Amino acid sequence: MKKIKYTGHVSECQICQNKNLKPILSLGHQPVVQEYLTKESLDQPEVTYSLNLVYCDKCGLTQIDYIVPPEIVFPPDYPYRTGLTNMLIRNFRALADTLEKQGYATPKSLIVDIGSNDGTLLQGFKEKGMKVVGVEPTGAADVAKKNGITTIKSFFNKETVATILKKYGPAKIITATNVFAHINDTVSLAKNVKDLLATDGVFVSESQYLLDIFEKLEFDTVYHEHLRFYALQPLQHLFAQVGLSVVDAERISAAGGSIRVYAMKGKHQMSTRAKELLAVEKKAGLYDVKAHKKFAERIILAKHDLVALLLKVKKQGARIAGLGSPARANTLLGFTKITTDILDYACEKKGSPKIGLFTPGTHIPVFEEEKLFKEQPEYVLVLSWHIGMELIKKTKEAGFKGKFIMPLPIPRIIK
Numbered sequence: 001m002k003k004i005k006y007t008g009h010v011s012e013c014q015i016c017q018n019k020n021l022k023p024i025l026s027l028g029h030q031p032v033v034q035e036y037l038t039k040e041s042l043d044q045p046e047v048t049y050s051l052n053l054v055y056c057d058k059c060g061l062t063q064i065d066y067i068v069p070p071e072i073v074f075p076p077d078y079p080y081r082t083g084l085t086n087m088l089i090r091n092f093r094a095l096a097d098t099l100e101k102q103g104y105a106t107p108k109s110l111i112v113d114i115g116s117n118d119g120t121l122l123q124g125f126k127e128k129g130m131k132v133v134g135v136e137p138t139g140a141a142d143v144a145k146k147n148g149i150t151t152i153k154s155f156f157n158k159e160t161v162a163t164i165l166k167k168y169g170p171a172k173i174i175t176a177t178n179v180f181a182h183i184n185d186t187v188s189l190a191k192n193v194k195d196l197l198a199t200d201g202v203f204v205s206e207s208q209y210l211l212d213i214f215e216k217l218e219f220d221t222v223y224h225e226h227l228r229f230y231a232l233q234p235l236q237h238l239f240a241q242v243g244l245s246v247v248d249a250e251r252i253s254a255a256g257g258s259i260r261v262y263a264m265k266g267k268h269q270m271s272t273r274a275k276e277l278l279a280v281e282k283k284a285g286l287y288d289v290k291a292h293k294k295f296a297e298r299i300i301l302a303k304h305d306l307v308a309l310l311l312k313v314k315k316q317g318a319r320i321a322g323l324g325s326p327a328r329a330n331t332l333l334g335f336t337k338i339t340t341d342i343l344d345y346a347c348e349k350k351g352s353p354k355i356g357l358f359t360p361g362t363h364i365p366v367f368e369e370e371k372l373f374k375e376q377p378e379y380v381l382v383l384s385w386h387i388g389m390e391l392i393k394k395t396k397e398a399g400f401k402g403k404f405i406m407p408l409p410i411p412r413i414i415k
């Protein structure tokens with residue numbers, strides 16, 4: 001088992017160490033998407049890192065080729081809180097139910113959640129009478145503890161695993177939702193998971209799914225938090241290296257389309273639905289470098305179309321505001337170079353920690369949503385377009401009278 005370099009430029013595949021990575025798309029140099037600026041920091045130099053999508057044709061992993069140190073990507077004041085997003089809460093409750101139904105989770109089982117944030121996911125298991133332990137490096141760990149969720153405030157590493165094993169024993173279930181693609185040393189991560197897992201335990205990961213990213217052109221999920229874009233074949237490669245195997249997989253709607261993968265210790269057959277999914281992946285070209293190039297061409301075309309559309313309405317004298325300011329939108333704004341000469345401001349729901357700050361790289365001010373209803377700009381650009389239709393409905397109901405611009409997959413106006 002060879003270790004890859006943890007941070008900086010990645011010259012070898014993050015799973016199989018292949019040195020011959022194929023360049024797919026360059027999104028330019030971009031700042032860390034959560035690094036919102038204050039009025040004061042606008043006057044200071046801003047750090048950016050290269051953001052390139054590359055593909056390994058040996059194991060089939062799509063990945064970025066620069067790893068920003070985790071303490072920069074996930075600072076202690078990392079602004080994201082799971083509890084704020086209702087859609088995620090619904091999914092997490094459902095996960096506890098699903099795992100109970102499938103027989104993985106039984107009362108008194110130990111459940112460990114990697115990157116447990118404010119403990120929202122574990123709450124679902126705790127309610128079912130299971131023992132829960134969260135592992136979370138950011139300030140969200142303190143929120144979880146306040147809510148009564150046992151949490152170790154640390155990154156998930158060898159030491160954390162040793163602590164949990166000593167105090168609570170092996171885990172029946174280990175979950176990693178939207179973090180499995182974020183942690184840099186992939187192979188060590190998988191090994192640590194294996195070491196913590198009980199013989200009959202299961203590792204359940206949920207990650208944004210490359211198939212959805214391909215199908216819906218969700219290239220805005222490419223940012224420095226997401227080091228890898230998972231599909232089944234590269235995960236099989238990864239798990240095989242440490243003595244785990246994929247037993248099952250399913251598509252879920254979380255985060256604009258995700259894959260939930262179940263892995264266990266030892267050698268096991270994949271379920272029929274997982275085998276079928278692998279066949280769908282192959283058919284969609286996930287393991288064909290030509291299909292990846294085509295994907296990149298579609299992204300560039302979408303950029304040109306979006307900018308042309310925005311400039312057209314801007315020339316007509318229209319005001320355009322951003323609806324929402326999710327982290328992922330900063331890749332879209334940075335890549336398309338949409339700044340305040342096009343987008344007057346972005347707005348977030350009351351209580352969002354981003355209000356009063358400026359988007360990284362593009363420096364668009366973020367206001368409370370109220371401004372939108374008061375000023376009624378002619379257009380809003382739906383920055384949270386992955387939940388666009390739900391958001392459009394809610395914004396209309398709340399009293400917005402203007403038109404909506406959907407940026408992707410095909411830039412278009414919705415009245």
Ligand SMILES: [Zn+2]
Nearest residue numbers: 013016056059
């Ligand atoms: Zn590889």
